[in-house]
Amino acid sequence: MSSFYAEVLGQNGSYKFFLDNEWRESASGKQLAILNPSTNAPVYSVQACTKAEVDEAFQSAKRAQKTWARTPLWRRAEFLHKVAALMRENAQPIADVLVKEVAKPAVDAYTEVVRSADLISYTAEEGLRYFGEGKLLASDSFPGQDRTKLCMASKVPLGVVLAIPPFNYAINLAVSKIGPALMAGNSVVLKPPTQGSVANLLMVQCFAAAGMPPGLINCVTGRGSEIGDYLTTHPLVNAISFTGGDTGIDIARKAGMVPIQMELGGKDAAIVCADADLAATASHIVKGAFSYSGQRCTAVKLVLVEECIADELVPRVVEGVKRMSVGMPEDNKQITPVISESSANFIEGLVRDAEAKGATLCTGPFRREGNLIWPVVVDNVTPDMRLAWEEPFGPVLPIVRVKDTQEAVEHVNANRLALQGCVFTKDIDRAIAIADAMETGSVQINSAPARGPDHFPFQGFRDSGIGSQGVTNSLAFMCKTKTTVINMPKPSFTMG
Ligand SMILES: NC(=O)C1=CN([C@@H]2O[C@H](COP(=O)(O)OP(=O)(O)OC[C@H]3O[C@@H](n4cnc5c(N)ncnc54)[C@H](OP(=O)(O)O)[C@@H]3O)[C@@H](O)[C@H]2O)C=CC1
Numbered sequence: 337m338s339s340f341y342a343e344v345l346g347q348n349g350s351y352k353f354f355l356d357n358e359w360r361e362s363a364s365g366k367q368l369a370i371l372n373p374s375t376n377a378p379v380y381s382v383q384a385c386t387k388a389e390v391d392e393a394f395q396s397a398k399r400a401q402k403t404w405a406r407t408p409l410w411r412r413a414e415f416l417h418k419v420a421a422l423m424r425e426n427a428q429p430i431a432d433v434l435v436k437e438v439a440k441p442a443v444d445a446y447t448e449v450v451r452s453a454d455l456i457s458y459t460a461e462e463g464l465r466y467f468g469e470g471k472l473l474a475s476d477s478f479p480g481q482d483r484t485k486l487c488m489a490s491k492v493p494l495g496v497v498l499a500i501p502p503f504n505y506a507i508n509l510a511v512s513k514i515g516p517a518l519m520a521g522n523s524v525v526l527k528p529p530t531q532g533s534v535a536n537l538l539m540v541q542c543f544a545a546a547g548m549p550p551g552l553i554n555c556v557t558g559r560g561s562e563i564g565d566y567l568t569t570h571p572l573v574n575a576i577s578f579t580g581g582d583t584g585i586d587i588a589r590k591a592g593m594v595p596i597q598m599e600l601g602g603k604d605a606a607i608v609c610a611d612a613d614l615a616a617t618a619s620h621i622v623k624g625a626f627s628y629s630g631q632r633c634t635a636v637k638l639v640l641v642e643e644c645i646a647d648e649l650v651p652r653v654v655e656g657v658k659r660m661s662v663g664m665p666e667d668n669k670q671i672t673p674v675i676s677e678s679s680a681n682f683i684e685g686l687v688r689d690a691e692a693k694g695a696t697l698c699t700g701p702f703r704r705e706g707n708l709i710w711p712v713v714v715d716n717v718t719p720d721m722r723l724a725w726e727e728p729f730g731p732v733l734p735i736v737r738v739k740d741t742q743e744a745v746e747h748v749n750a751n752r753l754a755l756q757g758c759v760f761t762k763d764i765d766r767a768i769a770i771a772d773a774m775e776t777g778s779v780q781i782n783s784a785p786a787r788g789p790d791h792f793p794f795q796g797f798r799d800s801g802i803g804s805q806g807v808t809n810s811l812a813f814m815c816k817t818k819t820t821v822i823n824m825p826k827p828s829f830t831m832g
């Protein structure tokens with residue numbers, strides 16, 4: 337690894353954590369092993385930070401925030417542009433680490449880092465406009481009021497933001513929190529996913545090298561199950577931005593009066609109408625379901641197809657899936673090992689449950705070597721099967737044959753998860769009617785679900801989230817409104 341990262345790695349081969357612009361080893365003396373999903377062997381290790389170090393991280397972030405909030409907006413933007421440039425320069429080493437930590441195909445890992453740099457640049461520009469404007473309200477628009485009060489509504493920072501991203505977009509979902517938080521004048525305590533920690537530490541080095549004031553971002557490493565509660569209930573937390581699974585529901589319950597932004601799991605369904613272009617639909621479904629081996633919150637995790645065309649659609653999907661390459665992320669295969677052995681066991685359990693209850697495995701017998709699972713298309717899934725409702729987060733695509741689109745919509749709306757969905761039809765009126773009836777955060781018409789482009793609003797309903805992301809909505813989350821009212825002795829009308 338280049339000298340750019342010399343300070344990040346300790347002499348004992350373990351990666352350090354970052355506090356007050358210093359790379360440090362934890363006083364715990366304990367390191368966490370990160371297993372390479374492709375081999376299940378340790379590949380890196382990081383510090384298991386102590387509660388005292390978490391306290392220090394928050395205290396230092398609190399100090400830094402006071403100064404940062406007084407830093408002119410254009411300087412905040414200038415800083416973020418420098419970070420983005422450094423991330424582009426260092427995209428390859430960060431991507432190489434992602435390949436080993438989370439088994440993301442090499443090209444996709446690189447794309448994620450570049451996309452993240454672009455997100456930072458966009459946030460800097462959008463933030464300049466967003467925070468550069470406030471509102472002036474006059475009292476006489478309210479019934480019975482004279483024009484004696486002028487109200488200035490401005491956007492002020494929240495304070496210290498706790499950012500917790502998941503493994504699957506460890507860099508992109510870290511910067512989608514950090515960028516808006518910093519533009520708004522907040523400081524950040526970052527708790528990276530354990531698998532994805534080293535990539536996050538290298539990313540933090542890009543912030544440090546861009547001239548970051550001490551404490552503006554502190555990055556503490558450790559297992560969520562060990563230090564998670566301590567972090568999320570810390571008295572110095574002023575906001576939490578979390579992306580992950582159902583853990584987020586527990587965090588939300590405990591958060592109290594702290595503003596939270598939650599992006600949680602999904603069970604994104606593709607509704608296929610009888611009049612859809614089946615070749616294009618099958619191609620969107622295959623890509624949507626199996627990119628990064630289905631480990632995307634926005635992956636197609638269920639197909640609901642009108643039964644009159646199911647026998648035409650399913651073979652096209654299966655044909656596409658059989659063409660996918662399976663193997664190691666370094667070789668840039670499309671299907672790579674899933675994140676962990678326990679995840680692979682969970683995915684296998686869902687498939688076995690469906691098989692035992694009479695579903696059809698269209699891609700042949702279930703095949704798995706370690707964490708590598710060959711892609712599975714499961715047809716004739718029925719509502720009594722777990723696959724009809726649960727999120728596999730793996731390369732498995734369940735297909736439910738429905739009598740009509742009303743049954744499909746009812747199925748979508750009965751799930752506790754409600755992130756995205758999509759509908760395929762040539763009839764735009766029908767597409768709009770179905771999209772309106774689907775009670776999910778987003779609906780794509782004639783394409784698979786996707787988060788990007790990253791400035792689009794992105795939100796989950798029900799157990800899939802609280803609040804909305806996308807650059808502008810995240811900027812809005814990262815601030816609060818403050819009003820200052822000018823009271824005048826008598827009504828005053830401009831130019832009046
Ligand atoms: N809606 C969306 O935008 C997205 C949702 N997701 C969802 O995320 C899930 C997969 O990601 P995964 O990383 O496995 O999710 P997890 O919920 O397991 O972990 C997410 C993050 O939370 C941390 N964490 C774990 N326990 C706690 C705790 N008690 N308190 C605070 N933090 C904790 C993890 O750290 P550690 O790694 O140390 O356990 C990790 O950094 C899927 O359900 C997926 O759908 C993923 C991407 C986007």
Ligand SMILES: O=C(O)[C@H](O)COP(=O)(O)O
Pocket residue numbers: 504505509631632633634785786787788
């Ligand atoms: O959270 C996720 O899984 C990703 O943000 C999905 O992003 P994409 O849909 O643009 O791949």
